[in-house]
Amino acid sequence: MSGMIVIGASAGGVQALLTLLPALPAQFPRPILIVLHVPPDRDHGLVTLFRARCAMHVCEAEDKQAPVPGTIYFAPANYHLLVESGGSMALSADDPVNHSRPSIDLLFETAADAMRSRLIAVLLTGANADGAMGLRAVARAGGTAIVEDPDTAQVRAMPAAGLALCPDAVRLVINTIAPYLLRLA
Numbered sequence: 001m002s003g004m005i006v007i008g009a010s011a012g013g014v015q016a017l018l019t020l021l022p023a024l025p026a027q028f029p030r031p032i033l034i035v036l037h038v039p040p041d042r043d044h045g046l047v048t049l050f051r052a053r054c055a056m057h058v059c060e061a062e063d064k065q066a067p068v069p070g071t072i073y074f075a076p077a078n079y080h081l082l083v084e085s086g087g088s089m090a091l092s093a094d095d096p097v098n099h100s101r102p103s104i105d106l107l108f109e110t111a112a113d114a115m116r117s118r119l120i121a122v123l124l125t126g127a128n129a130d131g132a133m134g135l136r137a138v139a140r141a142g143g144t145a146i147v148e149d150p151d152t153a154q155v156r157a158m159p160a161a162g163l164a165l166c167p168d169a170v171r172l173v174i175n176t177i178a179p180y181l182l183r184l185a
Contacts, residue, residue: 065088126157146172
């Protein structure tokens, strides 16, 4: 696999993703794995919502599935989404991390281990620090770290925490992230 993009978001994340994901073409050359904090006890409807608005194929991640380019994979509610050494996805019901299952940190850290410099990680709006340590792990593994500008994010805590631990991350306003990803991919 040539590379992968991982995205993490929490409070305000649906709106941020509705700006970012529909701007990507159907033939986008990398798979995109997404952790969005949602309540664990109900169907979040993300696949239905985004499938209607995105050119890329949208689905829920499945255990042991190999991600393919041109596809957006959402972590299922109440499961951690991990990337295994060969690049396939794994689901875990282990304890919450940073009070979250799925955890952005776990997705970013396992993807960094598996993909190294072929990984692009994007940390968006949110009200906690989940994703900050994972973003730093991505940068340390040689991957590209991108943070939504906290000054324009709907909720600044998560991107600000990401920048605090990964000050060299690329800082972009939400509507410039998709064009940036297109240039990188």
